[in-house]
Amino acid sequence: MADAARAAILPWFRSTALVSDNKLDDGFDPVTEADRAAETAMRAVLADRRPDDGIHGEEFGRQPGTSGLTWVLDPIDGTRAFISGSPTWGVLIAVGGAGGPDLGIIDQPYIGERFVGGFGLGEMTGPLGTRPLSTRATEGLEEATIFTTFPEVGNKAERTGFHRLASHCKLTRYGADCYAYALLAAGHIDLVVEAGLNAYDIQAPIAVVRAAGGIVTDWKGGPAHEGGRALAAANPAIHAAALAILSDTD
Incomplete structure (x- = not known):
């Protein structure tokens, strides 16, 4: 295919x-x-x-x-x-x-x-x-590289949540679409955060990131395969740190 x-x-x-x-x-x-x-x-x-x-x-x-x-x-x-x-x-x-x-x-x-x-x-x-494929072992947000596709991310609350998280990270990059998840799975970056997704946007990245040792959830820590908000992280420690910030987003 x-x-x-x-x-x-x-x-x-x-x-x-x-x-x-x-x-x-x-x-x-x-x-x-x-x-x-x-x-x-x-x-x-x-x-x-x-x-x-x-x-x-x-x-x-x-x-x-x-x-x-x-x-x-x-x-x-x-x-x-x-x-x-x-x-x-x-x-x-x-x-x-x-x-x-x-x-x-x-x-x-x-x-x-x-x-x-x-x-x-x-x-x-x-x-x-x-x-x-193997994800990185970065634990602290201060050493993390974070990606999202659009600077506006989603609605106003989602945009605020993303930028609050990104302010704690070392490097923020935009515009990579699905390739950001591939970079995460290959061990080059630490976080991908998106909103407003459809199932077809996120299901393949979920499988690839998980196979590499990473984690993909929604912004509350629940399943993300139906779309909506997604938080992809290289490992449990960086996921927990990012989730602590994003989970307060309305």
């Missing part, structure tokens, strides 16, 4: 023929032919190999299944980056049951990196070969 998505997407990336449509009347949520082509390609693979499984995709919605498993697909997470020519977007694939993902993939076709987590496997492959 990830290979099929790569083949469908790459001809469009940094192409002068690329056109984006806006899915929102009162905002900006772009979608491109590459998004639609990639999800169509992944659904074709599932129709051939896993016809009894359910599907929940960003562009074409839900398709019920009978196996108890659902594939959660985001063909291009980070379409704003995609249409800007920035290689921080990715293909997200997860599969699991009602309790959340058992396996997840974060794939960056242009760079050629793939991060896989689940069923005892946590590894990345890329231009420098294959290596295990």
Whole structure:
């Protein structure tokens, strides 16, 4: 599925023929032919190999299944980056049951990196070969690097909560979309904090981060696989420190 998505997407990336449509009347949520082509390609693979499984995709919605498993697909997470020519977007694939993902993939076709987590496997492959995923052991927020996609994060309360947490961290960075979770799983950063997510935005990152030894919850410490607010942390200590600040957010 990830290979099929790569083949469908790459001809469009940094192409002068690329056109984006806006899915929102009162905002900006772009979608491109590459998004639609990639999800169509992944659904074709599932129709051939896993016809009894359910599907929940960003562009074409839900398709019920009978196996108890659902594939959660985001063909291009980070379409704003995609249409800007920035290689921080990715293909997200997860599969699991009602309790959340058992396996997840974060794939960056242009760079050629793939991060896989689940069923005892946590590894990345890329231009420098294959290596295990392992999160950092940073314990104090004063030494932490924190990422989020949008500086405004979510609503006013969520924005305030994030910036209160970020003020305790050593380095704050913005705009990496799903690639931030890959960086966390690979041991380069410590925290990813987001709000306003859909299930297809977070399920693959959850599986990859967990396989690397990290933790992903909502801002109260509960499950995050249905979307909403997410706190991804490299280890229990840094998670607890961040949660102590974010959990007061209304």
